[in-house]
Amino acid sequence: EVVLLESGGGLVQPGGSLRLSCAASGFTFSNFAMTWVRQAPGKGLEWVSPISASGMSTYYADSVKGRFTVSRDNSNNMLYLQMNSLRAEDTAVYYCARGGEYGSGSYQYYFDYWGPGTLVTVSS
């Protein structure tokens, strides 16, 4: 069974930093791209950042470019999102999802499994 579990969310002041983690199990993590998607309270889904299976390719939404960094540790089946210079508008539930970039031999242009999410609140 595929399981994704995010952690690391919490309350942070504007301008602060936070590192989110996503622990993956139930599949060969190193064969799949992963993506961060967020959802502000009462709002819709917003694509944030994918990373290829190897970790060599990363991309970012314009709203987070230059402030967020996605990375992964394939030896420990972990996905990360380093968030710096946080703003109030970054307040959201952050989901990790499988897919969205190049995996083992092919691109997966959809997100087939999602974690329950972790809430990030940026407020003074």
Place this chain on the structure above:
Amino acid sequence: QSALTQPASVSGSPGQSITISCTGTSSDVGRYNLVSWYQQRPGIVPKLMIYEDTKRPSGVSNRFSASKSANTASLTISGLQAEDEADYYCCSYAGLSTYVFGTGTKVTVL
């Protein structure tokens, strides 16, 4: 990158069919056969319902179907059931490993 446009809400009675539209541009929906649809019930993780415009993952009811014409994709739910009440989001690949989600549609079963 602007969000894809979906109706805010769609409703129907049990057993009826409803269709949710998702309008993008020639740079996303109209350019790639890579629209996916997600169901999000209250407090539940988003669930993949359709991928690559029309394909249904194993385990998803065949009451869910999808189509696309030019810059507009559509999700149809046939034989509407109470359990179908949820928010639905479309998502399109937009090139250079970027994606854009739709604004979301709340489906109400009357």
